[in-house]
Amino acid sequence: MEQKSWRESYTELQRLVLPADTNIYNALYGGRLVEWIDNVASIVATKHSRRRAVTGSIDSLFFLSPIHLGDIVIMSGRLNYVTRTTMEIQVDVYSEEGLTGVRRFTTTAFLTYVAIDQDGRPTPVPGLLIEDEETKRRFEEGAKRSEARLAQLSRVRESHKNEI
Numbered sequence: 539m540e541q542k543s544w545r546e547s548y549t550e551l552q553r554l555v556l557p558a559d560t561n562i563y564n565a566l567y568g569g570r571l572v573e574w575i576d577n578v579a580s581i582v583a584t585k586h587s588r589r590r591a592v593t594g595s596i597d598s599l600f601f602l603s604p605i606h607l608g609d610i611v612i613m614s615g616r617l618n619y620v621t622r623t624t625m626e627i628q629v630d631v632y633s634e635e636g637l638t639g640v641r642r643f644t645t646t647a648f649l650t651y652v653a654i655d656q657d658g659r660p661t662p663v664p665g666l667l668i669e670d671e672e673t674k675r676r677f678e679e680g681a682k683r684s685e686a687r688l689a690q691l692s693r694v695r696e697s698h699k700n701e702i
């Protein structure tokens with residue numbers, strides 16, 4: 539299987555927070571942000587694999603600062619790590635005040651996408667080209683997170699084994 543650079547799938551997306559995106563406190567709904575994050579990661583997964591890809595898991599989603607009506611939400615998605623059929627994508631989120639340009643870090647999320655074939659079965663994805671020290675560090679950290687995630691996945695599967 540070929541190897542591809544993270545640059546081929548790197549994705550940036552910016553959204554203006556409109557009234558329909560906010561709660562009664564004029565702050566962005568958490569669920570709306572998760573939707574946007576998933577959308578960014580979905581583009582990364584599709585560009586890297588050129589396969590159908592579904593969200594397998596989302597982890598480490600901490601909301602560190604509120605995003606307000608009229609703010610600009612700036613998201614970037616980068617592929618960190620791949621296994622045979624999965625891709626771990628890191629989405630970093632910042633908010634920017636439209637009138638002042640003040641920027642705040644909001645969250646980093648790690649999403650794992652699984653590439654699937656026409657029958658919905660996991661299918662192989664290209665490898666990730668390790669082209670520099672940062673890519674290597676991200677890959678190694680992704681491998682550690684993957685190990686922890688799979689341990690958690692098997693605990694969840696075990697406790698619901700007759701219901702999935």
Ligand SMILES: CC(C)(COP(=O)(O)OP(=O)(O)OC[C@H]1O[C@@H](n2cnc3c(N)ncnc32)[C@H](O)[C@@H]1OP(=O)(O)O)[C@@H](O)C(=O)NCCC(=O)NCCS
Pocket residue numbers: 592593594595621622623624650652654658659660687688691
């Ligand atoms: C994700 C899905 C395709 C996995 O299918 P599966 O037959 O259970 O997959 P397997 O157990 O054979 O695992 C395939 C690979 O995916 C990984 N994996 C499976 N489920 C995963 C999950 N939830 N999170 C992260 N990785 C997962 C496995 O570790 C394995 O990795 P590998 O490349 O190292 O082999 C299946 O569980 C599914 O369709 N889930 C619903 C997805 C969906 O609808 N998402 C939208 C949000 S509701």
